């Protein structure tokens with residue numbers, strides 16, 4: 460399994476349009492120390508560092524098929540930048556803009572793009588993620604939507620994929636367990652979530668070769684959130700920022716709990732101070748992994 464991180468940022472991405480904070484400036488113009496650190500991770504940062512909207516490209520080396528996880532608004536830029544082929548199928552975790560609103564790119568690019576998403580009805584929206592995709596993109600007959608039941612593995616692109624319920628109120632959202640049957644390689648993706656992930660889901664995300672765990676922001680930022688933080692650790696550090704996302708500290712704790720061979724924090728915002736924003740365990744676009 461070959462994994463390419465197409466997009467590793469939050470809903471505004473890094474750099475953020477119109478922002479001149481230290482983190483966005485450091486991303487636009489990395490110093491030598493950051494360039495060298497990223498080169499060691501296989502990323503060429505000579506034109507800057509990017510965390511575009513979340514999207515992951517997964518290649519099945521046994522079958523040659525490819526799967527896209529989330530279809531973000533940076534789709535065109537990401538595919539051109541990474542030079543990867545169009546995917547054979549996609550899975551969408553939830554209906555937020557930064558994970559879905561690139562699907563309009565399917566127009567003219569695909570004869571058929573099968574999109575897999577959860578079938579359970581969200582009490583808030585009155586429709587499932589699959590239903591939400593169908594109704595938003597009903598004009599795109601090249602997109603076929605394939606509803607799937609959470610916790611029940613299904614096969615796509617030669618992978619065994621399981622939608623794993625997480626906690627991203629008020630919307631339903633799903634993490635993913637993606638297993639390549641031939642090699643047993645496993646990629647775990649937490650999806651957008653707070654720390655309060657059900658035990659059954661944590662178990663399914665456990666023991667992966669690589670885990671991508673969402674972590675939006677450093678814990679101290681909870682002081683400035685109207686709802687503060689939640690799910691504090693034994694030292695009183697909030698592992699959830701507000702109600703919907705993990706803090707960096709929460710993401711690291713979550714990663715420890717599910718014990719992958721390796722992990723990266725994804726979906727990180729530009730609000731993280733510049734000297735902490737590019738730590739080795741926080742993903743940047745263009746990182747690649749062979750599992």
Ligand SMILES: [Zn+2]
Pocket residue numbers: 474475478479480481482483484729730
């Ligand atoms: Zn900024």
Ligand SMILES: [Zn+2]
Pocket residue numbers: 553555627651
């Ligand atoms: Zn979200």
Ligand SMILES: [Zn+2]
Pocket residue numbers: 469470513555557558651726
């Ligand atoms: Zn998001």
